[in-house]
Amino acid sequence: MTAAIKDLFRQRILVLDGAMGTMIQAEDLDEADFRGQRFADHASDLKGNNDLLALTQPDIIKAIHLGFLEAGADILCTNTFNSTSISQADYGLEDIVGDLNFEAAKLARAAADETTANTPDKPRFVAGVLGPTNRTASMSPDVNDPGFRNITFDDLVAAYTDALQGLVDGGVDLLLIETIFDTLNSKAAIYATLKYFDDHDIRLPLMISGTITDASGRTLSGQTPEAFWNAIAHARPISVGFNCALGVEELRPHIQEIATVAGVNISVYPNAGLPNEFGGYDDTPEHMAEHLGEFARSGFVNIVGGCCGTTPDHIRAIAAAVDGITPRPIPDNPPHCRLSGLEPLNFGGVTGFVNVGERTNVSGSARFADLIREGEFNKALDIARDQVDGGAQIIDINMDDALLDGEAAMTTFVNLIAAEPDISRVPVMLDSSKFSIIQAGLKCLQGKGVVNSISLKEGEGPFIEQAR
The missing domain is CATH 3.20.20.20 (Dihydropteroate synthase-like)
Incomplete structure (x- = not known):
């Protein structure tokens, strides 16, 4: 499967799916829907714990996956953005992380396999998502105590390792460390992943996607795109890029920068614009497709998709916009320190x-x-x-x-x-x-x-x- 993925990267620009959270919000689920039977008596409120729906509303999650596949996505992302013990601690559900990752991976796997069976000339793949958690390893949550940390590198490694087991057992084809706002968190995820590979004698392609948080052109923890790449290049990912936080127009210079220096495939999946006053996203499918098509024609990208606010209509338009455009050639940068x-x-x-x-x-x-x-x-x-x-x-x-x-x-x-x-x-x-x-x-x-x-x-x- 790894060989098939690498071969496809050489042939065409691949398409990621869109915003699972946006599609879940459109379902207008209530507390009882999130709880299901298994968690009916759980002590904490569970509404908003989208990852839990892999267990309590699996049909909804699978239908969302199928919608993105029908729209043209090549790669599905598992519904596991918050499926670590660190993030699930907010809901008192640290103990079910294995189930969350395993069942979410199985749902995406089933959707991808069904779609591939219907269109065998276009195989579909599943990326197991490792999200950033809600803690920062290189920043203090207390402005009066800059040396304090509420999470350690070892804590993060343990949490990511637990999540990895479920994703791999559930049948993912790739792993995606995404929405990285603190590079030290991602380095913990990378360490956990590479150690898991060594311990279990397996290898899966690794995708890495950071987040540029504002017009300064830096991650939340302060790194420029090239500094970010230098920090994570040792992972030898199959791709690197940026997602979330910004709209497609705002991301362009940062994608251009990392495309120049990174000797791997480049991914970009922006938000549908910046949030409006109601927390929604206003960029239309046509707008995003126009700009991502320009990214492709400029030779910046190998993978495109959508983050917050993007629907199957966005992915359909984006897939059409990059269809037939030659993927970015991988630069042969000299091996400097x-x-x-x-x-x-x-x-x-x-x-x-x-x-x-x-x-x-x-x-x-x-x-x-x-x-x-x-x-x-x-x-x-x-x-x-x-x-x-x-x-x-x-x-x-x-x-x-x-x-x-x-x-x-x-x-x-x-x-x-x-x-x-x-x-x-x-x-x-x-x-x-x-x-x-x-x-x-x-x-x-x-x-x-x-x-x-x-x-x-x-x-x-x-x-x-x-x-x-």
Whole structure:
């Protein structure tokens, strides 16, 4: 199946489905509909928990899938945007995450297979959706405590791993990490996915889609499109792109940017415009089709579809607009070192010397070491800021000191840096002789940094394991 998908990408522009949530809203379901028989006595309100409908109203979900397939979608997205234990905790339904993902995948699988049977010359595929959760790993929910986090990397990995099992068992063809507003969340999802592949000796194509939140051209956690790509390129996805938050016109420059730098297929599935004063979406099928058709003719895209506010009519018009247009050729970019903080840092033939600021190192700066030992992390940030202001293109952080809990100190300092865009715009070099301290830093880093360093002194096996 993976070979068939890759072959189709070379032949034509593929079409994703539209907005499951929009179609569910049109059903005008009440609390009893969401509960069904299984959850009739559940203690919490359940209306609005759209993912639950895979269990309580499966016929509705399957009918929505079939509607998008009839409209021309090649790839169905499972109704699992919030099917993690983290998101389902809002409803007290953490324990049913396995069922949610499995049954949602089965419904999409059945719809895709039925449609493929009717049109065998046009196979349909199922993408298992891993949503962003309602927490942010690289941002604090408390403006008065920028170093605080209400979720950890390990928490996210565990939640995504639970969801993956159900999606794979339910028969998905691809996995889609989507609507990424915090790149560190997506890196946890990537880690969980790649580890799941290794542990179960399988491989499925991986699609990754971020979200540019406003006219600044950045994700909610502050990254530019190229910085985002540099941070997640190690996953070797089959596609990368953007969805949600913006309408098709607003997304154009950001899709153009990532299409230039990413050596994989490019996806775009915008909202049907920006929300109006009633929370609805006004862009017509014809409007979206016109602009996505232009994206295709400009050579920007390999996958198109719709997000919030898009219906089968939108997908039908979009599919017609890109029909027959040659898909974007994959650029053969040279294999340079490509790092990122909030902004990219690429090493090329004209880069020259790269300045690494090493004063945020307890072994290299007595002042920094004293501040860290005294717990004055906010004052220590000034040293990092001075280095970046002075021209450092990377900042080196080292917390190896016998008087410190190195892992805790690294976690605290990297989390605080993330809240300072004038510092976090540059990549971070995690510097330690202890791999556990490096790991602690990596779990807080949304960009692509540098590890300094790991050693062969413990043998080739541990070295390879740490490098992976």
